[in-house]
Amino acid sequence: MEGQYGWGTLEDGWRKGPWTPQEDKLLTEHVKLHGEGRWNCVSRLTGLKRSGKSCRLRWVNYLRPDLKRGKITPHEETIILELHAKWGNRWSTIARSLPGRTDNEVKNYWRTHFKKGKPTKNIERARARFFKQQQEQKQKQQQQLLLQQQQQQQCQLEVPQFEEIVIAQEMQEMTYIYNMPYMFQGEEFTGNSTASSDEKSSDDEAYYATWENLWNLDDLGLDMGDEALPFYY
């Protein structure tokens, strides 16, 4: 059974398609009165010819008063990238870290901006900046280690084992990546890009390859459990 019913269609007694302002009003009043949850009771209590599923979705994605309208900011974009690298397509988990944003919004944003290796200019700059800063960080770290070794040799102290040095470096990189979203806060990613392809060294390309994997995580079909590690492992 299917027929025209206002803007949408009526199927199995349930209305489908775009919501009308009247329906929105009914649903909003219902939630104000009874709170969220028990979505299957909504149609009975309000007279709305919408399934519980449809009501929940409309409320969560559109009617909730705490929703943030407008475009995703560069800072939010960075957070999305970071968390997607960490959790994959767990949109609701990612959305929880972005107050006022829904999983649907995050998912749509990811698909239009990053799916199929189509990073925006902002992301290109973010990547370039990430790489540059990480390189600087590494150089600094190596210089420090060298200095430390020299001092230890002079004092005839035991030099740290190679593994210890590597672990220390990795720890520092992890801290850096976790702090990325905060470093970009309130900025327009105007940092000088080092992304010029002609200037890339082989090391550069290795890092870029890592980022490319991040953009195409979906395509890898990875089954990441709760203990899934961030991409840089």
Add this chain to the structure above:
DNA sequence: AAGGAGACCAACCGCGTCTCT
């Protein structure tokens, strides 16, 4: 000005998990 392409977003669907009886 018109048409095509791509971006954006609301909404639906299917499936897995949770909760209650």
Add this chain to the structure above:
DNA sequence: TAGAGACGCGGTTGGTCTCCT
């Protein structure tokens, strides 16, 4: 403990808008 219903999540679709040629 098992089954049914409710709920939540990720994937997908389709309509509208915007920009470019």
